[in-house]
Amino acid sequence: MPFGLLKFGLSKTYPAQHHFTPANTQLKNRYDVVIIGAGGHGTCIAYYLAKYHGVTNVAVLDKSYLGGGGTARNTAVIRSNYLTEEGVTFYRESVKLFQDMSNELGFNVMMENRGQLTLAHNDATIRSFRWRAEVNQHLGVRSELVDRQTITELVPNLNMSEDVRFPIIAGLWHADGATARHDAVAWGYAKGACERGVELHQLTEVQGIEVTRGKVTAVTTNRGRVECGCAVQAVAGSSSVVGMKAGIRLPIHSYPLQAMVTQAYKPLLTPHVSSPQFHVYLHQTSRGEFVIGGGSDPYPLYSTRATLDQKETLAAAVMELFPFLSQVRVMRQWGGTTDMTPDYSPIMGLSPVENYYLDAGWGTWGFKATPICGKTMAELVATRRVPEIIRPFELERFYRFEQINEAGATAASH
Amino acid sequence: MKILNCPLNGPRNIAEFSYGGEFHRMPDPSHCEPRAWAEYVFFHDNYAGIVTEWWYHNATSYWFLAERDTITDEIIRTYPASDVFREPVDFSDETDADHE
Numbered sequence: 001m002p003f004g005l006l007k008f009g010l011s012k013t014y015p016a017q018h019h020f021t022p023a024n025t026q027l028k029n030r031y032d033v034v035i036i037g038a039g040g041h042g043t044c045i046a047y048y049l050a051k052y053h054g055v056t057n058v059a060v061l062d063k064s065y066l067g068g069g070g071t072a073r074n075t076a077v078i079r080s081n082y083l084t085e086e087g088v089t090f091y092r093e094s095v096k097l098f099q100d101m102s103n104e105l106g107f108n109v110m111m112e113n114r115g116q117l118t119l120a121h122n123d124a125t126i127r128s129f130r131w132r133a134e135v136n137q138h139l140g141v142r143s144e145l146v147d148r149q150t151i152t153e154l155v156p157n158l159n160m161s162e163d164v165r166f167p168i169i170a171g172l173w174h175a176d177g178a179t180a181r182h183d184a185v186a187w188g189y190a191k192g193a194c195e196r197g198v199e200l201h202q203l204t205e206v207q208g209i210e211v212t213r214g215k216v217t218a219v220t221t222n223r224g225r226v227e228c229g230c231a232v233q234a235v236a237g238s239s240s241v242v243g244m245k246a247g248i249r250l251p252i253h254s255y256p257l258q259a260m261v262t263q264a265y266k267p268l269l270t271p272h273v274s275s276p277q278f279h280v281y282l283h284q285t286s287r288g289e290f291v292i293g294g295g296s297d298p299y300p301l302y303s304t305r306a307t308l309d310q311k312e313t314l315a316a317a318v319m320e321l322f323p324f325l326s327q328v329r330v331m332r333q334w335g336g337t338t339d340m341t342p343d344y345s346p347i348m349g350l351s352p353v354e355n356y357y358l359d360a361g362w363g364t365w366g367f368k369a370t371p372i373c374g375k376t377m378a379e380l381v382a383t384r385r386v387p388e389i390i391r392p393f394e395l396e397r398f399y400r401f402e403q404i405n406e407a408g409a410t411a412a413s414h
Numbered sequence: 415m416k417i418l419n420c421p422l423n424g425p426r427n428i429a430e431f432s433y434g435g436e437f438h439r440m441p442d443p444s445h446c447e448p449r450a451w452a453e454y455v456f457f458h459d460n461y462a463g464i465v466t467e468w469w470y471h472n473a474t475s476y477w478f479l480a481e482r483d484t485i486t487d488e489i490i491r492t493y494p495a496s497d498v499f500r501e502p503v504d505f506s507d508e509t510d511a512d513h514e
Binding site for chain 2: 240241249250251252253254298299300301302303305307308309342398399401403
């Protein structure tokens with residue numbers, strides 16, 4: 001191992017295989033498809049277009065770098081225990097695709113099927129858990145209501161004392177819950193897409209979108225103008241800003257969401273643990289760090305700054321659940337932007353502009369939807385037909401007052 | 415602690431307030447098209463820059479308006495809603511009469 005490292009360090013040429021090949025070339029004058037945003041979603045759409053639909057004249061443009069936005073900032077939770085039929089069906093397919101992702105890509109995304117335990121501290125939450133468990137089981141998702149004894153067996157370190165602010169009285173056990181390395185998801189899709197001819201252009205900011213007679217004809221960037229057959233926006237926290245460039249106003253408010261990571265500890269927590277009452281969730285990474293996340297901030301902001309209020313709230317919550325964490329230091333903290341919709345469901349599919357497709361409104365549920373979103377959006381772009389599984393999530397639903405009230409979403413308290 | 419200057423209560427911790435959404439003039443609910451109503455209820459400018467929005471002081475049930483920069487989180491100005499609404503808003507209409 002040390003010799004291998006030495007060889008690596010002294011080599012004149014890069015001795016390992018590159019994860020992906022960013023396009024060093026100039027932008028072409030025209031692409032069949034321009035994808036705005038090189039996160040997990042954007043690269044996944046490109047991957048499916050290239051591999052399964054033979055569409056390779058594709059450019060993925062990003063104002064920053066590959067996987068540097070929501071993809072890098074989420075807490076890497078994969079689950080499908082939502083509440084609406086549309087939501088559960090959609091995320092169920094995503095979990096399946098995650099399970100096979102490393103094989104599909106020939107790239108290790110470190111998928112780990114840990115399970116997820118959501119805690120109830122009051123009767124109202126138990127009622128909602130029964131509801132969720134029934135809906136999930138009906139749709140083939142593994143969720144069940146569990147008692148205190150089972151919770152102790154699943155997570156022996158959890159503080160089950162009844163002499164606390166909010167004693168734990170039951171749980172929702174979701175055996176399909178999982179985690180994966182979020183950066184690797186974007187890298188794997190980018191690699192697979194670039195190998196098939198897709199061009200990834202980083203530091204290429206879309207500054208304008210040219211719409212002529214209701215159709216997108218070109219995008220203007222800081223590196224020049226590019227004509228396109230169609231365009232897809234997959235820009236998470238910047239959805240409203242980019243959408244307005246195409247004249248599309250969206251039902252989105254952008255809120256920061258703050259998270260933090262502790263120093264590494266010995267492995268002692270296997271599942272994700274989540275508490276809607278405390279607005280906190282955490283899991284231990286395979287490196288040993290505890291990843292701790294909460295709900296979105298109380299008001300919209302295009303900044304990823306930290307607030308002491310939020311950090312105190314998160315710390316107080318995890319210390320009640322796992323008192324030993326009071327001795328653990330916080331190593332890093334960060335914020336991401338969550339583009340929250342009024343019904344906590346995403347906005348996918350057609351837009352008011354004919355050949356402009358939306359992949360937006362991903363609030364706190366974007367990472368876990370990456371593979372199914374990319375697969376279905378690619379199908380839409382290639383065939384111009386909206387796949388049935390994403391039809392309920394179209395923007396037009398708000399004009400028909402047919403929202404999909406996803407009360408099973410994280411931060412659905414806003 | 416971040417301070418918000420309430421027109422009624424003076425400078426207070428922002429944790430005492432609730433965000434109330436972007437300020438837009440409400441279309442006439444009984445006469446506007448459903449699409450226009452959906453636009454008003456669900457859609458937002460979500461503008462990156464200086465915006466005008468509703469805020470609410472929880473303890474005193476007081477609604478007011480604020481100008482805030484959504485990039486820097488700087489609160490530029492707060493003022494009572496009466497600066498904008500000179501006349502009381504009339505919520506009654508003929509459809510109410512129909513139900514009576």
